[in-house]
Amino acid sequence: MTPDIRPLVAGNWKMNGTRASLDQIKAMAEGVKGGLSEKVETLICPPATLLYVATALCDDSPLMIGGQDCHQKQSGAHTGDVSAEMIADCFGTHVIVGHSERRTDHAESDALVRAKTEAAHAAGLVAIVCIGETGDERKGGKTLDVLKRQIAESLPDGATAENTVIAYEPVWAIGTGLTPTASDVEEAHAFMRSELVSRFAAAGGKMRILYGGSVKPGNAKELMGVANVDGALIGGASLKAEDFLAIYRAYEELTA
Numbered sequence: 697m698t699p700d701i702r703p704l705v706a707g708n709w710k711m712n713g714t715r716a717s718l719d720q721i722k723a724m725a726e727g728v729k730g731g732l733s734e735k736v737e738t739l740i741c742p743p744a745t746l747l748y749v750a751t752a753l754c755d756d757s758p759l760m761i762g763g764q765d766c767h768q769k770q771s772g773a774h775t776g777d778v779s780a781e782m783i784a785d786c787f788g789t790h791v792i793v794g795h796s797e798r799r800t801d802h803a804e805s806d807a808l809v810r811a812k813t814e815a816a817h818a819a820g821l822v823a824i825v826c827i828g829e830t831g832d833e834r835k836g837g838k839t840l841d842v843l844k845r846q847i848a849e850s851l852p853d854g855a856t857a858e859n860t861v862i863a864y865e866p867v868w869a870i871g872t873g874l875t876p877t878a879s880d881v882e883e884a885h886a887f888m889r890s891e892l893v894s895r896f897a898a899a900g901g902k903m904r905i906l907y908g909g910s911v912k913p914g915n916a917k918e919l920m921g922v923a924n925v926d927g928a929l930i931g932g933a934s935l936k937a938e939d940f941l942a943i944y945r946a947y948e949e950l951t952a
């Protein structure tokens with residue numbers, strides 16, 4: 697955690713979820729009502745097909761809803777794509793950009809991620825910009841070099857603590873059940889913090905840096921308690937309300 701930064705517990709449903717899954721969103725929306733929500737923000741990013749109905753379900757809940765990707769343009773001849781404006785039109789508040797699955801599956805470059813981040817900002821969305829090293833890069837001792845490059849090239853100059861969240865997701869930790877040690881997470885987050893401060897000055901000190909990659913109820917408290925870890929971006933464990941809420945509640949003790 698970082699003093700004075702309100703953590704964000706966010707779920708990325710990836711290509712999972714149909715109308716039958718809306719019960720989980722309903723349960724999450726109910727489960728995050730109450731005092732802890734004043735200290736910790738919550739967000740679920742369902743597939744685009746569920747965005748509009750999901751935001752309606754969260755009408756009277758602090759649970760926010762976001763998209764998983766956006767196009768770098770706000771409209772036009774781009775079959776199959778979703779724009780940041782469309783996400784905002786469905787009352788979404790955030791959008792994930794630059795997830796490693798998109799960088800790999802769709803060959804997204806840092807420059808494209810930066811353009812998508814700008815599109816998110818132009819539509820009034822908070823961009824959650826994902827960065828992180830592959831297993832080979834870590835083995836080769838390149839982790840901090842990769843993070844430095846991705847922060848330099850994926851973030852636009854207009855990034856602020858209000859419109860941008862960083863998500864550190866080591867690619868080798870995603871969906872594998874493997875996580876870096878708490879001291880590796882601490883080193884990476886301290887490095888990202890210093891890069892953000894050197895580029896964005898005071899705003900860089902206030903930007904949230906989430907950790908993502910095999911976050912589960914059983915390891916949430918340890919990972920979320922690390923210095924400069926300002927929340928989580930959760931994949932698999934965010935599909936079930938019970939697990940998502942258990943991770944959120946790890947903050948009951950951390951913020952006590």
Ligand SMILES: O=C(CO)COP(=O)(O)O
Pocket residue numbers: 708795865869870871872873908909910911929930931932933
């Ligand atoms: O990619 C992730 C979130 O964006 C992490 O996924 P898992 O929590 O399933 O490892």
